[in-house]
Amino acid sequence: MDFLRPSGWGEALAAKAEHPTAVPIAGGTDVMVEINFDHRRPEYLLDLNRIPELREWEVGEETVRLGAAVPYTRIMEYLRAELPGLALAAHTVGSPQIRNRGTVGGNLGAASPAGDCHPALLSAGAEVEVESVRGTRLIPVEEFFTGVKRNALAADELIRAVHIKKAGGPQQFSKVGTRNAMVIAVCAFGLALHPETRTVRTGIGSAAPTPVRAREAEDFLNAALDEGGFWESGRIITPAIAQQFAELCSGACNPIDDVRGSAKYRRHAVGIMARRTLGWVWEAHRGNERSAQCA
Numbered sequence: 001m002d003f004l005r006p007s008g009w010g011e012a013l014a015a016k017a018e019h020p021t022a023v024p025i026a027g028g029t030d031v032m033v034e035i036n037f038d039h040r041r042p043e044y045l046l047d048l049n050r051i052p053e054l055r056e057w058e059v060g061e062e063t064v065r066l067g068a069a070v071p072y073t074r075i076m077e078y079l080r081a082e083l084p085g086l087a088l089a090a091h092t093v094g095s096p097q098i099r100n101r102g103t104v105g106g107n108l109g110a111a112s113p114a115g116d117c118h119p120a121l122l123s124a125g126a127e128v129e130v131e132s133v134r135g136t137r138l139i140p141v142e143e144f145f146t147g148v149k150r151n152a153l154a155a156d157e158l159i160r161a162v163h164i165k166k167a168g169g170p171q172q173f174s175k176v177g178t179r180n181a182m183v184i185a186v187c188a189f190g191l192a193l194h195p196e197t198r199t200v201r202t203g204i205g206s207a208a209p210t211p212v213r214a215r216e217a218e219d220f221l222n223a224a225l226d227e228g229g230f231w232e233s234g235r236i237i238t239p240a241i242a243q244q245f246a247e248l249c250s251g252a253c254n255p256i257d258d259v260r261g262s263a264k265y266r267r268h269a270v271g272i273m274a275r276r277t278l279g280w281v282w283e284a285h286r287g288n289e290r291s292a293q294c295a
Contacts, residue, residue: 005047009054009131012158015046017133020155022046026054026069027101029094030110046158054105054160064166065129068105068159072117075104083164085120085171085190092116092175092185105159108144111151111210118145118211119190120173122203125165132156138163145210169193170284172277175205176261176269186261189249189273193281198222198231202274207253207266217248217274234286242275249274 004022006012016022022044025031034040048054054069057079064082066075072090076099080087086104093099093116107115108128118141126141130153141162144152153159171192177183190203200221202214224241225231250271255263 001042002044003047004044005050007050009051009160012046012048012051013131013133013156016158017156019044019046024048024109024158027071027103027106029098029102030106030112048158059166062166063163066104066162066164068108068161069103070105072099072102072104082166083120083124084167085124085173085192086117086164088171088173089116089120089175089188089190092173092177104162108141108162109151109153109159111145111147111149113145113148113208113210114185114188114206115211116175116185116188116205119188119203119205120171121162121164121190122211122213123190123192123201124167124171125192125194125201127163128159129161129163130154130157131160132158136160142213148209165194167192169195170281170288172280174273174277176273184260187253187255187266187269187273189270189277191274191277191281193285195231195285198226200225202249202252204249204252204270207255207270209254212252212254214249214252214274217245217252220248221245221278236286237278237282242278245278246271246275 004015006015023031023042024046026048054067056067057070058065059082072093075090076087093102104117107117121141127138128141128144129138139152146152173190175188176186185206187207188205192201200218202218204214205211250267253267253270255266257263
């Protein structure tokens with residue numbers, strides 16, 4: 001195994017172009033586990049730790065540009081207001097040591113259906129910035145996952161950053177596992193309110209071959225909130241609407257039976273998480289609206 005260690009982004013792209021099979025490594029929390037257990041033996045490792053720009057972020061008017069190698073701990077500490085759903089998801093990743101090393105870029109590159117950041121990125125609305133010596137492109141996160149541990153990267157491309165919409169409303173993340181962290185999710189659910197567009201977005205993890213959005217559930221809830229005047233009135237969402245939303249989220253799953261849980265349990269759990277997170281974000285939204293009216 002050869003170890004490539006570029007000192008800049010241009011050098012990294014050139015190395016990836018010359019060695020398309022090279023496996024990028026920054027935090028190493030996924031790659032090194034596979035290597036240590038002999039599940040993977042790449043010909044080349046491409047170390048990105050000497051490229052400081054990958055550990056930087058920029059907060060713009062509408063989005064946050066998050067460098068691919070920004071660790072979860074930094075998101076939790078500095079971007080909780082802008083990216084609350086992702087910050088909540090980051091809290092459930094591994095141990096403090098893993099959160100200090102693990103990155104969103106690495107999670108995306110691994111493309112595991114159970115990746116903890118994926119539901120939050122799907123619900124918030126994100127684009128993955130990828131680059132090669134041929135140029136740069138932005139891939140909507142829902143199009144980035146192409147199969148179990150497969151993604152839309154070309155052989156010569158690297159993930160440079162993730163562009164994530166700043167929260168305009170409450171966001172939530174929920175995960176089922178044997179404990180809060182240091183565990184692979186049995187299933188996970190992300191939900192974000194976007195009051196500026198009066199829409200809701202979802203993200204489901206570990207309940208299909210890829211992370212997915214529950215689009216039919218989103219369409220149903222968007223229509224129900226609009227037709228029922230809930231955005232204007234701030235009324236509590238009725239149990240019937242919440243239950244239908246939960247059932248449609250369960251229906252968006254395509255899970256398997258494995259050692260962590262059965263397909264039936266995963267569908268049931270996703271429905272429970274959908275209903276609960278909807279209650280949490282809507283109560284937070286109603287609280288914000290009341291505070292604005294009293295100000």
